[in-house]
Amino acid sequence: MSGFKGKYHRQHLCSRFTKDLVRRSRSRCECCNRSGAKLDIFEIEPLPEEPSPDHALFLCESCIKQIQHPKKMNPHDWRCLHETLWSELPALQVLTIRLLRRLANRNETWACELLEQHILDPDIEEWSNQAS
Numbered sequence: 001m002s003g004f005k006g007k008y009h010r011q012h013l014c015s016r017f018t019k020d021l022v023r024r025s026r027s028r029c030e031c032c033n034r035s036g037a038k039l040d041i042f043e044i045e046p047l048p049e050e051p052s053p054d055h056a057l058f059l060c061e062s063c064i065k066q067i068q069h070p071k072k073m074n075p076h077d078w079r080c081l082h083e084t085l086w087s088e089l090p091a092l093q094v095l096t097i098r099l100l101r102r103l104a105n106r107n108e109t110w111a112c113e114l115l116e117q118h119i120l121d122p123d124i125e126e127w128s129n130q131a132s
Contacts (some may be wrong), residue, residue, distance in 0.1 A: 013051045014041045021058040029060035031094055032080045040064060044091045046130050057091055067099070075108050086119055090127070093120075097128040 021041060030036045037060040044055050059067075066073045081103075084096045098119065103111035120128070 002090070010047075011041075012050060014043065014056060017051070017053040017056070020053045021056065024089075025058040029063055030057045030087075030089070031059050031063045031084055031095065032077070033083075034060045034062070037061065042067070044094055044127075055091055057089070057095065064103065067095070070102055073102065073106075075103055075111075078103060079110075081111070082114065085114060090124055093124045094128045097124070098131060101128075 003073050013114055016039065022039075024030075024040070027039070029037060029039060039058045039060055042057050042059045042064055043051065044057065048055055062077070066077065078099060081096050081100055085100070087096070097115075100111045100115050104115055
């Protein structure tokens with residue numbers, strides 16, 4: 001399914017594991033750790049045919065907006081990546097690597113240094129290179 005119907009069908013399928021994400025995240029943004037903000041499910045590409053909590057994160061609107069609009073990224077908002085890089089959640093590790101690469105391409109020295117220091121699990125590296 002694609003288009004308008006496909007998007008809402010997928011959102012409906014994702015809503016089945018919202019409670020799992022709320023529990024896992026403790027109602028905090030899984031990226032910036034912000035509490036008290038509206039959180040939404042954000043799937044990490046490439047998307048599996050069947051939505052899965054293993055391919056999804058619970059993120060605040062601010063993080064989602066900056067991820068979806070890279071030109072509007074505020075590098076200072078992403079200092080949290082120092083911590084998320086060490087997450088046990090593969091989806092969060094993948095998102096972190098992708099964001100650090102974006103920031104490194106914008107000559108953010110701290111992001112370049114973090115990427116150089118971290119040794120990636122081969123599966124995480126492969127997934128992080130599969131962005132569509």
